[in-house]
Amino acid sequence: MSVKMKLTAEQQAILDGSQGETLAKVMETLVRYGELFGADSMAPVTSQYNHLVTSFGLKALGPVYDLMDKLIAEGAASKQPFSADPRPVDKNVPSSFLQDFVFRNFMYTKQDFYEDQLSKLGLMDRDAFTCACYLDQVGNTPKEGDVLSWSESSAVVYANSVLGARCNRNSGIIDLMGSVVGHVPYFGLLTDEGRKATWIVEVKTTKKPEAQLLGSAIGMKVMEDVPYLVGLDRWLGTLDDAARTYLKDFGAATASNGAVGLYHVEGITPEAVRQGRELVAEDAQVYVVDDAELQRVYDSYPVMWKDKGARPKLCFMGCPHMSLEQLTTWTERVEQGLRDSGRKKVAIPTVFTAAPAVIEQFQATPYGERLKKTGVVLSYICPLMYMNNPLSGKMPVITSSNKLRTYTTARYYTDDEILVQITKGGD
Amino acid sequence: MRQFQGRVVSPGKLTAKALVSHGGLNTLASFQKALQFGDKKATCGDQNNPDLYGKQMAGKALCLPRTIGSTTGGLVLYCACSMGRQPACLLFSEPIDSLAAAGAVLSDVWLEGEHTSMPVVDSLGEEFLDFVQDGMTINVLSDGVVQVI
Numbered sequence: 001m002s003v004k005m006k007l008t009a010e011q012q013a014i015l016d017g018s019q020g021e022t023l024a025k026v027m028e029t030l031v032r033y034g035e036l037f038g039a040d041s042m043a044p045v046t047s048q049y050n051h052l053v054t055s056f057g058l059k060a061l062g063p064v065y066d067l068m069d070k071l072i073a074e075g076a077a078s079k080q081p082f083s084a085d086p087r088p089v090d091k092n093v094p095s096s097f098l099q100d101f102v103f104r105n106f107m108y109t110k111q112d113f114y115e116d117q118l119s120k121l122g123l124m125d126r127d128a129f130t131c132a133c134y135l136d137q138v139g140n141t142p143k144e145g146d147v148l149s150w151s152e153s154s155a156v157v158y159a160n161s162v163l164g165a166r167c168n169r170n171s172g173i174i175d176l177m178g179s180v181v182g183h184v185p186y187f188g189l190l191t192d193e194g195r196k197a198t199w200i201v202e203v204k205t206t207k208k209p210e211a212q213l214l215g216s217a218i219g220m221k222v223m224e225d226v227p228y229l230v231g232l233d234r235w236l237g238t239l240d241d242a243a244r245t246y247l248k249d250f251g252a253a254t255a256s257n258g259a260v261g262l263y264h265v266e267g268i269t270p271e272a273v274r275q276g277r278e279l280v281a282e283d284a285q286v287y288v289v290d291d292a293e294l295q296r297v298y299d300s301y302p303v304m305w306k307d308k309g310a311r312p313k314l315c316f317m318g319c320p321h322m323s324l325e326q327l328t329t330w331t332e333r334v335e336q337g338l339r340d341s342g343r344k345k346v347a348i349p350t351v352f353t354a355a356p357a358v359i360e361q362f363q364a365t366p367y368g369e370r371l372k373k374t375g376v377v378l379s380y381i382c383p384l385m386y387m388n389n390p391l392s393g394k395m396p397v398i399t400s401s402n403k404l405r406t407y408t409t410a411r412y413y414t415d416d417e418i419l420v421q422i423t424k425g426g427d
Numbered sequence: 428m429r430q431f432q433g434r435v436v437s438p439g440k441l442t443a444k445a446l447v448s449h450g451g452l453n454t455l456a457s458f459q460k461a462l463q464f465g466d467k468k469a470t471c472g473d474q475n476n477p478d479l480y481g482k483q484m485a486g487k488a489l490c491l492p493r494t495i496g497s498t499t500g501g502l503v504l505y506c507a508c509s510m511g512r513q514p515a516c517l518l519f520s521e522p523i524d525s526l527a528a529a530g531a532v533l534s535d536v537w538l539e540g541e542h543t544s545m546p547v548v549d550s551l552g553e554e555f556l557d558f559v560q561d562g563m564t565i566n567v568l569s570d571g572v573v574q575v576i
Binding site: 025028032054060061062063106107153169171174175258259302388406409 | 436451453455456459462463464474475493495496497498499500501502505506509510523524525526528529530532533535536537538
């Protein structure tokens with residue numbers, strides 16, 4: 001193939017087949033992918049770990065498993081160990097007999113096979129399945145300035161924005177290929193220019209804006225552009241655990257309701273703290289978010305339930321997976337809500353989802369037992385994978401995740417509304 | 428007849444009927460039925476896309492601004508091509524996004540056979556999407572020229 005990109009001698013040799021036909025195709029894929037975005041070179045991947053979006057053994061993804069088999073057969077394992085998105089099935093999550101039958105016999109029949117492939121390719125730990133891989137308990141936390149080959153939109157936007165790492169919004173398979181050759185095309189969010197904000201978002205709300213709602217509003221407005229937020233620092237204070245949790249959920253909403261890969265928050269995120277408004281491009285547009293704008297966005301969400309007045313049958317919290325701080329805070333909130341309503345258990349079957357490593361640490365604290373007493377189920381599942389079939393799609397499910405709302409029929413409520421629903425009756 | 432000039436992402440010549448989405452294509456949501464439940468027509472399952480929901484995508488010249496949604500998007504397109512359930516071509520009004528680009532390149536590099544082909548042209552401009560309508564005849568030429576009849 002004719003190559004415009006400047007490759008090193010080693011990269012060119014791989015492309016020419018020095019390490020076999022499969023690796024040559026991997027390099028060709030990355031070069032062609034990068035050249036579409038004007039990349040003129042490849043950058044070395046510098047993070048300790050990678051993260052892959054594909055964690056589910058869907059029977060329908062046979063062509064992906066065939067490609068993985070080719071990589072394994074050629075010894076083309078990842079140069080980095082990696083984590084992957086959450087597992088799609090957990091027997092602890094409430095489901096009907098029919099759902100179980102469909103999950104086990106039609107949808108996720110290749111789960112064990114695929115997990116075995118992932119182990120051969122470089123999975124960092126047998127339980128390294130979470131979308132929030134960057135949390136301390138999981139241990140896949142890139143350093144500022146690290147170049148990544150990650151996918152999973154919520155993880156990419158967190159790594160770029162909160163950790164100051166550098167990663168494009170890669171697709172599944174491309175993520176692994178960058179790790180296999182140890183290089184990724186240099187373009188977009190890897191470059192200083194690509195990290196400049198082309199939007200200033202002025203946050204002028206009268207109270208701390210709901211993270212998932214603010215993220216949704218900004219995502220739908222700026223789509224794939226980089227926003228620089230002014231006025232949010234007033235509500236976040238410093239970049240502590242609570243602020244990181246807020247930005248986790250905010251970022252996931254920007255990435256799923258739009259296609260944001262990086263945001264800057266004045267006074268909070270590392271590049272904004274260091275460079276301030278030098279990060280803002282000269283011709284940046286302005287978007288003002290006030291209470292009325294958030295209400296307008298909230299009111300615009302379609303309700304996808306057939307019976308719009310149905311009583312919710314399930315509540316999912318944790319898309320992306322909840323942090324330890326979030327599990328602790330929510331245990332207290334649910335307990336208080338139940339005390340207020342005179343109930344002992346939640347009124348709607350409720351599932352909190354988190355990384356296996358976070359669950360383990362949480363359950364080692366007294367809060368683990370306290371949450372269990374409220375009737376809330378704690379699971380490592382991916383709510384998206386649970387919902388992504390016609391059977392679950394017909395269920396009236398509620399969530400405070402704007403990502404889950406966007407991709408499924410789940411109905412969005414704010415955190416406060418969710419608390420009322422699950423502790424006071426779900427009417 | 429109007430003619431639009433774009434950039435060739437994946438080469439190929441063809442004629443097909445247009446299917447138009449004015450919003451972004453949520454790839455995972457749209458191809459769910461095609462991949463998981465054996466729908467060879469690739470009926471669009473994205474309820475949030477009023478232009479495409481319930482319509483057959485396989486074999487159509489899919490005209491759209493960009494793809495959106497999960498970063499599984501590229502591998503979903505790759506699987507659709509591998510199974511022969513892909514659109515006849517993807518015609519983007521905007522420069523291609525990273526997820527669609529991955530799907531296009533993966534399919535072109537790793538799959539063989541006529542049934543897996545999915546030519547892709549991007550940067551056709553806003554006017555292209557303003558003009559083209561469902562059912563119009565699309566000719567994709569080899570140099571990135573797209574004719575709409």
